[in-house]
Amino acid sequence: MTHNSSESYPVFLAEQVSIGNICVCPFGMRSVDFGRSAAIRKKLKQTDFSDSPLSQNLNLSSSMPRTAESHMQDSCAPFPVEEIVQYPPPGYVAPSFVAFSRDDKLISYLFSPDSTLSRKIFLLDPTTQCQQMVVSPPGSGVDECNLSVAEKLRRERLRERGLGITRYDWAGGADESPFLVVPLPGGIYIQNALGPQLTLKACSSPSCPILDPVVSPDGFSIAYVQEDELYVTPLRTGEPKQITYGARGTGKTHGLAEYIAQEEMERRHGFWWSPDSKFIAFAEVDASVVPPYRIMHPGKASLGGDAQEDHAYPFAGNANVKVRLGVVPSGGGDVVWTDLHCGNGNEGDNEEEYLARVSWMPDNSLVAQVLNRSHSQLKLLKFDIKTGKRDVIFVEENATWINLHDCFTPIQKVHEKFAGAFIWASEKSGFRHLYLYDRNGVCLTPLTQGEWMVEEVAGVDESSNLVYFTGTLDSPLEIHLYCTKLVPDPGKILAKPRRLTNGEGRHVVVLDHKMKRFVDMHDSLNLPPRVLLCSLEDGKVLLSIYEQPAPTSRTRKLQLSAPETVQLTASDGLILYGSIYKPDAKHFGPPPYRTLVSVYGGPNVQTVCNTWMNTVDMRAQYLRSKGILVWRGLEI
Secondary structure, three states, X not given: OOOXXXXXXXXXXXXXXXXXXXXXXXXXXXXXXXXXXXXXXXHHHHOOOOOOHHHHHEOOOOOOOHHHHOOHHHHHOOOOHHHHOOOOOOOOOOOEEEEEOOOOOOEEEEEOOOOOOEEEEEEEEOOOOEEEEEEOOOOOEEOHHHOOXXXXXXXXHHOOOOEEOOOOEEEOOXXXXXXXXXXXXXXXEEEEOOOOEOEEEEEOEOOEOEEEEEXXXXXXXXXXXXXXXXXXXXXXXXXXXXXXXXXXXXXXXXXXXXXXHHHHHOOOOOEEEOOOOOEEEEEEEEOOOOOOEEEEOOOOOOOOHHHEEEEOOOOOOOOOOEEEEEEEEOOOOOOEEEEEEEOOOOOOOOXXXXXXXXXXXXXXXXXXXXXXXXXXXXXXXXXXXXXXXXXXXXXXXXXXXXXXXXXXXXOOOOOHHHOOOEEEEEOOOOOOEEEEEOOOOXXXXXXXXXXXXXXXXXXXXXXXXXXXXXXXXXOOOOEEEEEEEOOOOOOOOOOOOEEOOOOOOEEEEEXXXXXXXXXXXXXXXXXXXXXXXXXXXXXXXXXXXXXXXXXXXXXXXXXXXXXXXXXXXXXXXOEEEEEXXXXXXXXXXXXXXXXXXXXXOOOOEOOOOOOHHHHOOHHHHHHHHOOEEEEEEEEO
């Protein structure tokens, strides 16, 4: 099956729009220790707010002055209530899901030329600065009306709202031109980067959907789940092959992440390719121990599957699903089951309740992170894939809570004495920092330190002895890209990391494969999202890929203004942050104003930060337009 999708576009200037590439990432995500949260509440009780903006601008019991009420109808006229649920928010029509091609010659991204949710694939050649749309989905592409229930649930877990094309990947070996792999409701398609046609490789339908397709590291195959079993399909020639058996029709699944893993632990996948593409590790999930919970849809016109949903929902204190970990050759063959059995329907605090993360080492040994039920103990386990037997690398404990992360990074080519080493992140100091461990789980040295947080590892350049990461070194309200030595100089004080991103606010980055350049998706309270191509050596901007004016036309029309960021100091010196959306005094007179306090109960989401998303918080802005002051926070 083919589809003609090649079309040239000029380089746009935003709101006309200058296209580029961006990687969608949850803004403001941050780990929070429950113990620290409890400490904050205690300190708040001890804090004198008499001179703070909270006491000066807020009066929870006051009524709105009559002079303000007389202006309300006029001031709210340009702000329809529908704007609160309008998506995307103002300024967020920017490109998304950036990626470098496997040879680093092209940059790809998803973008909607008509500023809707329906996106297409665009390519940028940084050398010529030529951009063009190369893949448009046949029909409407992804649409809520043509998705299976399983795919809709997956989108809910990802908070995914995009339509048209929502995912893609690069494929192809080292000796051939890279090509694009595009999963759609009708199946998995491939297309040469600048070719005119999409070619169908594997069929899918709402009744028999393909779920979670992942391209192999060597770029020749793709694995996915269909009807509860794992399949592998060659991307150039060959037919799909089923490689797991025994789950279909039994209430089990092979290769899918269970609800808790997706929703609560941000583990989106249930299978993992080995580095050499010869094996696939996968999770077998048995939900038979969890009673089904039925959700009814009374508004449906007929009875049956459309009028109800049954879910294996694990209620607090009851049994979780059983999960075990197996390894199968990617070409098919016998499964080697590891000696890991999570869940198991055990009562009490099972030490191995949750399979939280799975990774591969360069030597094809398998590594898993396993949590107990109370999230106070994490085991890092290594498995021999020939026998399934384990070794415990180390155990990390926290009396209150362990925050999961994706910073585990195996080291491949560094000096021989570090063979099997890896980067690990821990909050044992009270802040998440990076550490270098040897193959036996012995901590060799810290890589970062201080009263700030590492967010994620962006990349490792072993030949240059550098690790790149994002973090909050400059401000807890901002995220920047930094680099530091992978193996610090022995006997010397740990050097301060070098910052590579420019401009205040939040930076989401994607590094190329050769560790020469990175794409910087940048925004702040006063700057809508922009996309830059930068040098990884010094952060210098090489190319402005996407720009838009500040304010955008929509923010001007709605009279949006950035919230005021305030600081409150607790009695022990701890700084707490908040945001104030203050009504326009020209319309509503001086304070006090009616006030709404907006605090997220947490954990893991930071709502006070220097990002455009805070400026276009449409609920807060709508209330502000009605003369209501919104106080967001308090956070550290």
